[in-house]
Amino acid sequence: DTAVSQTPKYLVTQMGNDKSIKCEQNLGHDTMYWYKQDSKKFLKIMFSYNNKELIINETVPNRFSPKSPDKAHLNLHINSLELGDSAVYFCASSQDRRTRVLQGQFFGPGTRLTVL
Amino acid sequence: DQQVKxxxxxxxxxxxxxxxxxxxxxxxxxxxxxxxKKYPAEGPTFLISISSIKDKNEDGRFTVFLNKSAKHLSLHIVPSQPGDSAVYFCAASGRRGMDSNYQLIWGAGTKLIIKP
Structure with a gap:
């Protein structure tokens, strides 16, 4: 009964490959996010979807494409992987209402991507 | 440009x-x-929050203080326990544009070590 789940937990792949990371939340939340935790440990937002609609799209290469088949799922596809894509990627979800922002975002366990 | 330090x-x-x-x-x-709060190999877990209209919020052993004039906040944990050893992230949120979506801006984290 995990609230936010991500698969896989670890992903090791070669440069140039295409890979996907899946995320699912069973909290009934309206909004889902993808974050990248870089080598300096900063968490940086990449994308945010609200009810399957893209609402935040920070400056990330267009090799990264989020796909939200329904509001409980937000998958991240990465094409032509590069060495610099190696990082931990976190999925998160939240209720997207002003009065609920203080309840915070719920995070998945992260996916450690290593590009060789 | 780090907005949260x-x-x-x-x-x-x-x-x-x-x-x-x-x-x-x-x-x-x-x-x-x-x-x-974040343990190794896990996603961040929401701990406590505060609205800018308040200067203090308390939840059990955790208290957050906000000093708006100094643009400073602090998290107090008392008494500290071994299970509190983790990385603690501070995050700030403001309304993004005129919509109701709130983006979190994260600090780099502080690793707290509780010595027995």
Missing amino acids: QNSPSLSVQEGRISILNCDYTNSMFDYFLWY
């Missing part, structure tokens, strides 16, 4: 004593502040 990468505290984690921000438009 946690200047101490690590902090070591004796069990039973008070732990004080600090966070500074630069954007006066932030109106919500949150603390997250």
Whole structure:
């Protein structure tokens, strides 16, 4: 009964490959996010979807494409992987209402991507 | 340009004593502040939050103080317990544009070590 789940937990792949990371939340939340935790440990937002609609799209290469088949799922596809894509990627979800922002975002366990 | 700064990468505290984690921000438009706790190989977990209309919020052993004039907030943990050893992230949120979506801006984290 995990609230936010991500698969896989670890992903090791070669440069140039295409890979996907899946995320699912069973909290009934309206909004889902993808974050990248870089080598300096900063968490940086990449994308945010609200009810399957893209609402935040920070400056990330267009090799990264989020796909939200329904509001409980937000998958991240990465094409032509590069060495610099190696990082931990976190999925998160939240209720997207002003009065609920203080309840915070719920995070998945992260996916450690290593590009060789 | 770091809008949320946690200047101490690590902090070591004796069990039973008070732990004080600090966070500074630069954007006066932030109106919500949150603390997250992260264990290794797990996603961040929401801990406590505060609205900019308050200067203190308390939840059990955890208290967050907000000093808006100094653009500074702190998390107090008292008494500190071994299970509190983790990385603590400060995050700030402000309304993005005119919509109702709130984006979190994160600090780099402070690693808290509780010594027995």
